[in-house]
Amino acid sequence: xxxxxxxxxxxxxxxxxxxxxxxxxxxxxxxxxxxxxxxxxxxxxxxxxxxxxxxxxxxxxxxxxxxxxxxxxxxxxxxxxxxxxxxxxxxxxxxxxxxxxxxxxxxxxxxxxxxxxxxxxxxxxxxxxxxxxxxxxxxxxxxxxxxxxxxxxxxxxxxxxxxxxxxxxxxxxxxxxxxxxxxxxxxxxxxxxxxxxxxxxxxxxxxxxxxxxxxxxxxxxxxxxxxxxxxxxxxxxxxxxxxxxxxxxxxxxxxxxxxxxxxxxxxxxxxxxxxxxxxxxxxxxxxxxxxxxxxxxxxxxxxxxxxxxxxxxxxxxxxxxxxxxxxxxxxxxxxxxxxxxxxxxxxxxxxxxxxxxxxxxxxxxxxxxxxxxxxxxxxxxxxxxxxxxxxxxxxxxxxxxxxxxxxxxxxxxxxxxxxxxxxxxxxxxxxxxxxxxxxxxxxxxxxxxxxxxxxxxxx
Numbered sequence: 001x002x003x004x005x006x007x008x009x010x011x012x013x014x015x016x017x018x019x020x021x022x023x024x025x026x027x028x029x030x031x032x033x034x035x036x037x038x039x040x041x042x043x044x045x046x047x048x049x050x051x052x053x054x055x056x057x058x059x060x061x062x063x064x065x066x067x068x069x070x071x072x073x074x075x076x077x078x079x080x081x082x083x084x085x086x087x088x089x090x091x092x093x094x095x096x097x098x099x100x101x102x103x104x105x106x107x108x109x110x111x112x113x114x115x116x117x118x119x120x121x122x123x124x125x126x127x128x129x130x131x132x133x134x135x136x137x138x139x140x141x142x143x144x145x146x147x148x149x150x151x152x153x154x155x156x157x158x159x160x161x162x163x164x165x166x167x168x169x170x171x172x173x174x175x176x177x178x179x180x181x182x183x184x185x186x187x188x189x190x191x192x193x194x195x196x197x198x199x200x201x202x203x204x205x206x207x208x209x210x211x212x213x214x215x216x217x218x219x220x221x222x223x224x225x226x227x228x229x230x231x232x233x234x235x236x237x238x239x240x241x242x243x244x245x246x247x248x249x250x251x252x253x254x255x256x257x258x259x260x261x262x263x264x265x266x267x268x269x270x271x272x273x274x275x276x277x278x279x280x281x282x283x284x285x286x287x288x289x290x291x292x293x294x295x296x297x298x299x300x301x302x303x304x305x306x307x308x309x310x311x312x313x314x315x316x317x318x319x320x321x322x323x324x325x326x327x328x329x330x331x332x333x334x335x336x337x338x339x340x341x342x343x344x345x346x347x348x349x350x351x352x353x354x355x356x357x358x359x360x361x362x363x364x365x366x367x368x369x370x371x372x373x374x375x376x377x378x379x380x381x382x383x384x385x386x387x388x389x390x391x392x393x394x395x396x397x398x399x400x401x402x403x404x405x406x407x408x409x410x411x412x413x414x415x416x417x418x419x420x421x422x423x424x425x426x427x428x429x430x431x432x433x434x435x436x437x438x439x440x441x442x443x444x445x446x447x448x449x450x451x452x453x454x455x456x457x458x459x
Contacts, residue, residue: 023293025286029366030272030373034380046267047456048164054262056252057171060244064167065160067245074159081152088145091138094130094309130309137301144294151287158280161455167243168447172262174236175254176440181229182256183432187425188222190404194421195219197412211418218422257439259394263446269380269453276372279454285361285368292354292361299354303347305339375452379445386442393435400424400431 052058065071133139195215201207241248269275276282313331340347407424410416 023290026289026362026366028273028276028369030276030369032272034269034272035377046264046450048450051264051267051450051456052168052262053264054260056254057168057262059252060171060240060248061164061167063246064163064244068163068243069245071156071159071163074156078149078152078156081149085142085145085149089142091131092133092142095128096125097128098125099312125313128310128312132307132309134307135301135304137298137304137306140294140298140301144291144298147287147291147294151284151291154280154284154287158284161280161451163243164455165447165451167240168262169444170236170240170243171254172257172440172443172447174233174240175257176436177229177232177236178254179256179258179436180433181226181233183429183436184222184225184229187429188219188226190408190425191215191219191222194408194411194418194425198418201414206414207418214418214422218425257436257443259439262443263450267446267449267453269376269449272373272376275376275453276369279368279372279452282365282368282372282454285365289358289361289365292358296351296354296358299351303351305337308336308338310334310336372452376449379449379452382445383449386438386445390435390438390442393431393438397428397431397435400428404428 048061049058052061131138195212195218198207198211198215202209202212237248237253240253277286311331311333313329404424404427407416407421411418411421
């Protein structure tokens with residue numbers, strides 16, 4: 001019988017999978033260089049307080065980091081993940097319990113002299129069902145939970161970077177729409193002056209009712225633009241307030257998107273292999289891949305025998321005084337071994353499932369790298385084009401404003417008709433709107449580049 005048991009145990013051990021190799025970081029499935037040739041080389045991990053140079057914007061971002069509820073939830077998830085790791089890691093050490101017991105049993109029969117009164121008091125220390133981790137199963141489970149904790153921490157950092165970028169974008173959008181509102185009000189004032197002048201010319205017989213009607217149309221369109229941008233600016237303010245998570249201080253909010261810097265003019269960019277690995281979402285994906293790798297180790301170790309240890313040591317006596325003065329001592333030690341011989345392939349299927357989940361985590365990690373590469377490449381490819389567009393829009397605006405001033409002067413002097421003035425007003429209004437949009441796009445592009453490179457969390 002003993003020989004049969006040994007043969008069965010040997011056959012089972014032969015069928016167990018050997019441990020997989022140690023974790024090696026997979027090669028990044030992205031090009032070795034950025035497609036944009038004008039990328040400035042260097043360390044891109046710039047602290048956000050240095051990257052965003054406008055004081056009011058920095059104060060608004062700091063307020064969002066302190067009060068945003070989604071970020072608070074991410075921080076709480078990190079705390080929960082660390083506690084879960086501590087629970088799992090505690091299984092690597094034996095649990096020692098202090099046990100005590102006191103009992104009394106009185107047995108009476110037909111003869112009172114045969115009554116039995118038994119008493120007992122005992123106390124001791126015990127270790128029960130502690131797994132001797134000879135094949136690393138418990139250690140692998142602990143390693144997996146540690147990597148999940150690190151993943152939650154990286155996720156919280158990714159949430160911070162996203163919140164910084166989203167707050168900056170919301171702030172800049174509010175500034176742009178307030179600039180559009182100011183431009184619409186300027187256009188409205190110009191239209192009202194032109195309408196008053198046209199009505200005066202009509203009274204003198206120098207203009208027609210058609211001229212007055214056309215000017216009135218321009219004025220009403222300007223009124224509609226003012227109302228529209230008022231609504232957009234208020235919507236932007238509410239969106240920013242939601243991100244900040246507290247009441248906004250109007251003194252910190254932008255009156256307009258002035259022609260001033262909100263961010264650094266340039267952000268250095270490392271090679272893809274270095275820059276992408278700093279992104280919190282990529283680090284989170286790799287931590288989850290490491291956790292899945294440890295899960296495979298644990299599942300394969302589960303194919304080997306499990307050894308459990310139970311031990312106890314204690315004292316016993318009839319009374320408490322006897323327990324303290326003349327106790328009876330007892331000690332026990334038990335070693336249990338178990339190995340499923342016929343489980344319908346459940347243990348092997350568990351190992352295959354863990355391997356499948358590892359492949360899923362690998363694909364997610366590689367996708368995070370590829371998505372990050374595309375985001376950085378997109379932001380880099382737009383930098384030069386947006387800067388040139390802004391310069392061109394600024395020159396166009398200056399020319400259009402000069403044309404408008406000349407057209408207004410010539411109209412007052414009666415040298416040109418109202419059509420020339422209308423065309424100049426429309427051109428100037430469109431040029432200002434396009435310049436504001438180009439300025440916003442350039443600032444948002446820098447914020448997008450900062451976010452896609454992983455940002456810098458330290459202030």
